[in-house]
Amino acid sequence: MLTTADLTPILREAGALAMAQWPGVGQTVESWEKGPGDRVSEADLAVDAFLKQRLGALAPDAGWLSEETVDDTARAERRRCWVVDPIDGTRDFLRGRAGWCVSVALVEDGEPVLAGLEAPARDEVWIAAKGEGAFRNGERLRCSDCAELVGARVPIHDLPKSERDLTKVFQPNSIALRLAMVAAGEADMVLTMRWGAEWDLAAAVLLAREAGAISTAATGEPYRFNKPDPRIFGTLTTTPALHGPALERWGGRARDIAEDTAHPSQ
Template sequence: MPEAGLASEVAAIAAEAGRLAMARWDTDFKRWEKVPGSPVCDVDLEVDSLLRIRLAALLPDAGWLSEETADNARRLSARRIWVVDPIDGTRDYLRGRPGWAVSIALVEDGQPVIGVLDAPARREVWTAEAGNGAFRNGARLAVAPRDTLAGARVPADQLPRVDSDLVMVAKPNSIALRIAMVAAGEADLLATIRWGNEWDVAAAVLIAREAGAAITDALGRPLAFNTPSGQAFGVLASAPGIHDAAVERLADRAREVLRA
């Protein structure tokens, strides 16, 4: 388990990074695509650099996995590792929309034990520590008590016809914030059916888990972090009462993606 007070120090570092991102948000910064469909900007790199310096000073022995840093296999031998997305939801950041956040997780023995999302444009700070609950702006979070899949609220821009019994709610670009919506009881289900990166979800997975959500990959299997690939096949976060039904509904689609 993390040292006493460490979560507060991580939250302070996330807040510093959030202030930097906010100060640069409405300025003339460079932007480009790492690969088609994957935008990045100068600010991503500036925030990444700040986080690496500050977090390394906190735990010099911890490994590092970040969207904006070249991966290094040495992290695999580390018991503890920082898993970071300096700006999760870069598309919203570039468009001047508030659906982005600084995401920091401390992973210990393959599972997140501290998670922080700092979303300054939304005036939100989400925090969790393993065994101690999850909070937004200091208020304890709890998932919604839903036990039927039909009518479940999903952050989405559109839904396939087969899911027309679900209810769309507003969707921030940040997948971490969408998972956090489940933690806050503002959504009942978030699911992706594709390979995704650990840095996108590590902090939010702990926040949702500590709020009582059920969390698995797209096939209902436990999630693990600091894996060699740094990826997992999808994430499914939901109210516990609908998780099995959600896995069952998505299973064929998930297997089809894996076969492709």
């Protein structure tokens, strides 16, 4: 059975590999658009190749799902699968900002059981194992006890006028780090209502849950990872008391958006 001790040194090496190419320390890294508004860099590919080799050796029976690897859907037939985003928050990475991380999760039977985020520009390593808690730099994490939507802290750049009963806090580009803020009690809720992919959230969902938070799709549906189609519709990650009220307030809108945009061609 793999443990956080098995995963942590690999995460640290992956973070060091990314840092060696980070513009924030004066490096120059080549990047290009792989789709409209979706950039990738040499660092993403280097970290992806490193992780695929090292994690593959750690669990040879596990499938592989990564943002930067062409997907082989046969992985969904395996009980275990690594779900990886080599650099989550590429926009911040390329701009020399610290809001990015390496995100790794091991999924078993559709659920993340081992997870880590390595955020070297912030000197942080986040780690969790199912049933064993979540930790940042060795310190156990616990989500806040916020029970009221009014004043709840949300990592976001700007709040729409209709949502200004919430409290805006700093938003890193990495969605995984935003969920980690809920785990650490630095935010009370993260809500996104758009299609993403399993690699965006698999690791951070386990971190949040192990810190006592509730994390589902934006529609309230439970997550299941390592599906043949790895798309997922957003996230609603909150303190325990906020999830029901938040779903009541935004769940209908999330379901409407999900239905209207369900097909990739749209």
